[in-house]
Amino acid sequence: MAVRQAELEIPAHTHEDQHKHEKLVIIAWSGDLDKVWPQMILATTGAAMGMPTTIFFTFWGLFSVVKDQVRITGENWMQKMMTVLDRPGMEHLKLGKMNFGGAGPAMMKHLGKQHGVASPNELLEIARELGVRLVPCQMTMDLLGLQPEDMIDGLEEPAGATSMLLEAQDAVTLFI
Amino acid sequence: MAVRQAELEIPAHTHEDQHKHEKLVIIAWSGDLDKVWPQMILATTGAAMGMPTTIFFTFWGLFSVVKDQVRITGENWMQKMMTVLDRPGMEHLKLGKMNFGGAGPAMMKHLGKQHGVASPNELLEIARELGVRLVPCQMTMDLLGLQPEDMIDGLEEPAGATSMLLEAQDAVTLFI
Amino acid sequence: MAVRQAELEIPAHTHEDQHKHEKLVIIAWSGDLDKVWPQMILATTGAAMGMPTTIFFTFWGLFSVVKDQVRITGENWMQKMMTVLDRPGMEHLKLGKMNFGGAGPAMMKHLGKQHGVASPNELLEIARELGVRLVPCQMTMDLLGLQPEDMIDGLEEPAGATSMLLEAQDAVTLFI
Numbered sequence: 001m002a003v004r005q006a007e008l009e010i011p012a013h014t015h016e017d018q019h020k021h022e023k024l025v026i027i028a029w030s031g032d033l034d035k036v037w038p039q040m041i042l043a044t045t046g047a048a049m050g051m052p053t054t055i056f057f058t059f060w061g062l063f064s065v066v067k068d069q070v071r072i073t074g075e076n077w078m079q080k081m082m083t084v085l086d087r088p089g090m091e092h093l094k095l096g097k098m099n100f101g102g103a104g105p106a107m108m109k110h111l112g113k114q115h116g117v118a119s120p121n122e123l124l125e126i127a128r129e130l131g132v133r134l135v136p137c138q139m140t141m142d143l144l145g146l147q148p149e150d151m152i153d154g155l156e157e158p159a160g161a162t163s164m165l166l167e168a169q170d171a172v173t174l175f176i
Numbered sequence: 177m178a179v180r181q182a183e184l185e186i187p188a189h190t191h192e193d194q195h196k197h198e199k200l201v202i203i204a205w206s207g208d209l210d211k212v213w214p215q216m217i218l219a220t221t222g223a224a225m226g227m228p229t230t231i232f233f234t235f236w237g238l239f240s241v242v243k244d245q246v247r248i249t250g251e252n253w254m255q256k257m258m259t260v261l262d263r264p265g266m267e268h269l270k271l272g273k274m275n276f277g278g279a280g281p282a283m284m285k286h287l288g289k290q291h292g293v294a295s296p297n298e299l300l301e302i303a304r305e306l307g308v309r310l311v312p313c314q315m316t317m318d319l320l321g322l323q324p325e326d327m328i329d330g331l332e333e334p335a336g337a338t339s340m341l342l343e344a345q346d347a348v349t350l351f352i
Numbered sequence: 353m354a355v356r357q358a359e360l361e362i363p364a365h366t367h368e369d370q371h372k373h374e375k376l377v378i379i380a381w382s383g384d385l386d387k388v389w390p391q392m393i394l395a396t397t398g399a400a401m402g403m404p405t406t407i408f409f410t411f412w413g414l415f416s417v418v419k420d421q422v423r424i425t426g427e428n429w430m431q432k433m434m435t436v437l438d439r440p441g442m443e444h445l446k447l448g449k450m451n452f453g454g455a456g457p458a459m460m461k462h463l464g465k466q467h468g469v470a471s472p473n474e475l476l477e478i479a480r481e482l483g484v485r486l487v488p489c490q491m492t493m494d495l496l497g498l499q500p501e502d503m504i505d506g507l508e509e510p511a512g513a514t515s516m517l518l519e520a521q522d523a524v525t526l527f528i
Contacts, residue, residue, distance in 0.1 A: 021521060022520075022521050022522070024517070027214075027350070029211075029214060029352075034411055034412070035381075037411075038379075038381060038410065038411065038527075041491075041513050042513055042516075042517065045512075045513040045514055045517060046517050049514060049517060049518075051517065058214065059210055059213075059214065060210070112495065115491075115494045115495055117491060117494075117495065139217075139291075139293060142291045143288065143291055143293065160221075161217050161218055161221040162221055162225060165200070165218065165221060165222050165225060165227065165348065166225075168198075168348045169197060169198050169348070170198065171348075172517065172520045172521070172523075172525050173348050173349070173350065173525070174379070174525060174527045175214075175350045175351060175352050175527060176381075176527050203390075203526070205387075205390060205528075234390065235386055235389075235390065236386070315393075315467075315469060318467045319464065319467055319469065336397075337393050337394055337397035338397055338401060340394075341376070341394065341397060341398050341401060341403065341524070342401075344374075344524045345373060345374050345524070346374070347524075349524050349525070349526060351390075351526040351527060351528050
């Protein structure tokens, strides 16, 4: 996997350097491709720099960590409708603007590939390897009727706003 | 009011704990239901944890703290048009996506009710009770021609970006 | 230039005050007028308060610092299409909602002028004068095929996520 970001941007760091760095907490609220990309780029870059990094997936952002093969979820028609309208899974991300029925995201992914920028899915894999904590929001899972087996592997236990705000103490915290 | 968030997530804390917590500053920029909800959930959770919490309502976010019965505001036709197109008041929030003429927000509120998640309006009430400082942006009030009597009760004096950035020093600061 | 923000809100400060203030780092992700405005208001206010301030322009936000006369950029049809669909340059900002083919932004700019709020372009000029560091994202420039000569004057060298996160240590950091 040729990941330009890892090759070009991340400086060598020593054990000492790591102690100078704050934590990084990303509240991944959006599930749009053009927001998921910065969520993943910042999380992997932070972790590679030695920042203890956590992504808290909530609201539409939770769809990024639902298995791609999960199509319809939930126990009642409203939950089903939410997930049909906005198909979960990292392979089905849309753009917040200029989506054009999928042509926009395809173009953007193609440009990324041309320029050696890893896809969100590759970055999620790298995040896991770098030890980024991936935490799904319990409340959103309940609202959408998602079960643990609907989620991708490697996630931590679902948690709530309190856990997130505790983690945010003395951290760089971004709502994306 | 059965508020699941308050029941399940907020840990008991002592006076000592409070001193470990940073301030929480939320810049409430958006007036969409799916952003107002996290604004309110995070603010009430933070305050309940002992974080001194401030919400600064600006741009579209200011509409959340305009009285529900205020329909048309402003002194000139442009200000009037802005508020007619995007009706102010917490009861009239729209979704950033999947609004469907109000069906989306209705579904989401219904799901919230089913799962014991308090509505934004209930959370705003809890925020006031927990001592969250609710600060409207003076510049936005001027731009929209809003008067103090158009706003809900319990707000602090309108303030500007300087006050907000002073409050943001050594705080967890989120732009939502 | 009658800049109300500078006149009314920014307190006098001494050298001592400056040392009490944290850095301010704004990740300018959006290129919509209603997001660019708070990016610029917060950056100029922070700088005027004595906060060492950096704006990191990335994704759609990068378009704010492309020359207004640059219309079509890039080496291939996909890059060209991205910039034709979303014309770069501070004079061509759209609203995230209620754009109405440009009528919304025109109204909002007019309201701003009526109330003595500086335009984004004026604020960018003030930001430069106040020493705000304006940093374009290298990856976004590559993806859109933008060259240094396409960008406005006064920018720093393009940089990546690592530089941004290093700057974010002990700073107030906002993703807008």
